[in-house]
Amino acid sequence: MAETATATAKRTVKFIITRRETPDSAPYTEEFDIPYRPNMNVISALMEIQRNPVKADGTKTTPVVWESNCLEEVCGACSMVINGKPRQACSALIDNLEQPIRVAPMTTFPVVRDLVINRERMFNALKRVKAWIPIDGTYDLGPGPRMAESKRQWAYELSKCMTCGVCLEACPNVNDRSSFIGPAPISQVRLFNAHPTGEMNAHERLEALMTDGGIEGCGNSQNCVRSCPKGIPLTTSIAAINKDTTKHMFKRWLGM
Amino acid sequence: MSGNSFLPRKIHSLLGVIPLGLFFIEHALTNYSAFEGGQEGFKDSVEFLHSLPLIFFLELFLIWLPILFHGVYGLYLAFTSNLNVGRFNYGRNWAFALQRISGVFTFIFVIWHVWQTRVQVALGNTTNEEIGQHMHDIVTQPGFFILYFVAVIAATFHFANGLWAFLVSWGITIGPRAQKVSSRICMGIFVIVAVLFILSLFAFRGDEFASASAAIGSLSSAVLG
Numbered sequence: 001m002a003e004t005a006t007a008t009a010k011r012t013v014k015f016i017i018t019r020r021e022t023p024d025s026a027p028y029t030e031e032f033d034i035p036y037r038p039n040m041n042v043i044s045a046l047m048e049i050q051r052n053p054v055k056a057d058g059t060k061t062t063p064v065v066w067e068s069n070c071l072e073e074v075c076g077a078c079s080m081v082i083n084g085k086p087r088q089a090c091s092a093l094i095d096n097l098e099q100p101i102r103v104a105p106m107t108t109f110p111v112v113r114d115l116v117i118n119r120e121r122m123f124n125a126l127k128r129v130k131a132w133i134p135i136d137g138t139y140d141l142g143p144g145p146r147m148a149e150s151k152r153q154w155a156y157e158l159s160k161c162m163t164c165g166v167c168l169e170a171c172p173n174v175n176d177r178s179s180f181i182g183p184a185p186i187s188q189v190r191l192f193n194a195h196p197t198g199e200m201n202a203h204e205r206l207e208a209l210m211t212d213g214g215i216e217g218c219g220n221s222q223n224c225v226r227s228c229p230k231g232i233p234l235t236t237s238i239a240a241i242n243k244d245t246t247k248h249m250f251k252r253w254l255g256m
Numbered sequence: 257m258s259g260n261s262f263l264p265r266k267i268h269s270l271l272g273v274i275p276l277g278l279f280f281i282e283h284a285l286t287n288y289s290a291f292e293g294g295q296e297g298f299k300d301s302v303e304f305l306h307s308l309p310l311i312f313f314l315e316l317f318l319i320w321l322p323i324l325f326h327g328v329y330g331l332y333l334a335f336t337s338n339l340n341v342g343r344f345n346y347g348r349n350w351a352f353a354l355q356r357i358s359g360v361f362t363f364i365f366v367i368w369h370v371w372q373t374r375v376q377v378a379l380g381n382t383t384n385e386e387i388g389q390h391m392h393d394i395v396t397q398p399g400f401f402i403l404y405f406v407a408v409i410a411a412t413f414h415f416a417n418g419l420w421a422f423l424v425s426w427g428i429t430i431g432p433r434a435q436k437v438s439s440r441i442c443m444g445i446f447v448i449v450a451v452l453f454i455l456s457l458f459a460f461r462g463d464e465f466a467s468a469s470a471a472i473g474s475l476s477s478a479v480l481g
Binding site: 084085170172173175177178210211212213214215216217218219220221222223226227233235236238239240241242243244245246247249 | 260261262263265266333335336337338339340343344346348349351352353355420421424425426427428429430431432435
C-alpha cells in the first residue's frame with residue numbers, strides 16, 4: 001500500500017499551456033510537470049500550478065490564470081481548448097487524456113489573460129434575440145397557458161445550454177470576418193418560442209435572427225452538435241428556426 | 257429588411273437549385289446524349305435547346321444572371337468561412353469545407369468553360385452544330401481532359417451537397433434522421449450525375465466526333481467560304 005503511494009507520488013502529468021500576459025500581447029507556451037493524483041482533472045492540475053508555479057525546467061513563473069465556478073459542467077465558465085478540442089476543464093479527467101496535455105484558450109473569443117476569455121458576445125446575443133419570457137404587466141396577467149408534456153421534454157434539453165461557447169469555438173463560420181451570432185442563441189430562440197407564453201413574442205426573436213449576422217450565417221458544418229458538452233440538438237434547432245424564419249419571411253411579404 | 261444578409265443568403269441558396277440545379281441536370285442529360293446517341297444524338301439535343309423560343313432571355317435569366325449572383329456571393333461566403341477540418345475531422349465538416357473549395361473551383365472553371373464554348377459560338381469561331389467537334393478538340397488534349405474531369409466532379413459535388421444544404425437552410429429536413437436520409441439521396445445524385453458527365457467526356461473523345469464533325473466542319477466551311 002505504501003509502495004503504491006510512493007509510486008503514484010512520483011508519477012507526473014505533462015502540460016503544455018498556451019499563455020499570454022495581456023489581451024494584445026503575443027501568446028507563448030509553457031511546460032509543466034504536475035504530480036499525479038488519482039481522479040484529477042485539468043482544474044486540479046491548474047490549482048497545483050497556482051500553489052507551486054514552477055515550470056518543467058525548474059524555473060519559477062507566474063501562476064496560470066483561468067476561470068471556473070461550478071466544477072460540475074453546468075456553468076460553462078471553464079471552457080478551454082484541451083488537446084485540440086474545446087470543452088470544460090472541470091470534466092476533462094486526466095486519466096482520459098493523451099499526454100502531453102495541451103491547454104489553450106478558446107481564441108474565437110477575446111482572450112483576457114492566459115486561459116481567461118471574455119464571453120460577453122454570447123450574453124449580448126441572448127439580449128439581441130430576447131431570450132426570455134416577458135411576463136410583466138401593469139396588472140396581474142394571471143397564469144399563462146400550459147405547456148404540453150411532450151413538448152416540455154424536448155424543450156428541457158435545449159434549456160441545458162450554459163453559454164459555455166464551445167459551439168462557437170467549433171463553428172467555422174464564427175470568426176472575425178463574419179458577424180454570425182453562432183449556434184447557441186439560435187437554439188435559445190427555439191426554446192423560448194416553444195414556451196406557450198414566450199410564443200406570443202415569437203416574431204420578435206425570429207426577426208432578430210433575420211438581421212445581419214443572424215441565422216443565415218450557418219453553413220451546416222454541424223461541428224456544433226458534435227461538440228456541445230450538453231448534447232443539445234443544435235443542428236435540429238437551427239433547421240427548425242430555418243423553417244420558422246422562412247415561413248415568417250413569406251408571411252411578412254404577403255402581409256399575413 | 258434593411259441592409260442585411262438574410263435575403264441575399266436565401267436567394268443564393270434558392271438560385272443554386274432553381275434555376276441553376278435544374279440547368280445543371282439539363283446540361284448533364286444533353287451531354288449524355290453524346291454517349292447514348294453519338295454525334296447525331298448530341299446534335300439533336302443541342303438543336304432542340306437552341307430552337308426554344310426567346311432562347312436569349314432564357315439563357316440570360318435562367319443561366320447567366322443566376323450564375324453571376326450565385327458565384328460572386330458564393331466567393332464572399334467562402335471568404336467569410338474558416339476551414340477547420342484539421343481540428344474537427346468530421347464528415348459533415350469535410351462536406352462544408354469541400355462545398356467551399358469546389359464552389360470556388362467550379363466558378364473559375366465555369367468562367368473558362370463559357371469562354372471556351374458559348375463565347376466562341378458568339379464570336380463565330382464555332383457554331384452550335386460544330387460544338388461536338390469543338391469539344392472533341394478540347395478534351396482530346398490531356399491537360400484539358402483532366403481539367404474537365406476534375407471540374408465535372410467538383411461541380412457535381414457542389415450541386416449535390418448544395419441540394420442537401422438547401423433542404424436544411426429552407427427548413428425542409430429538420431431532424432437528424434431526415435438530414436441523414438437526404439444526405440444519402442444527395443450523394444446518390446452526386447454519383448449518378450457525375451457518371452453522366454464523365455461518360456459524355458469519354459464520348460466526346462471518341463473518333464466519331466472527330467471524323468463526322470470534321471466532315472461537317474469542312475462542308476460548312478465549303479458552303480460558307
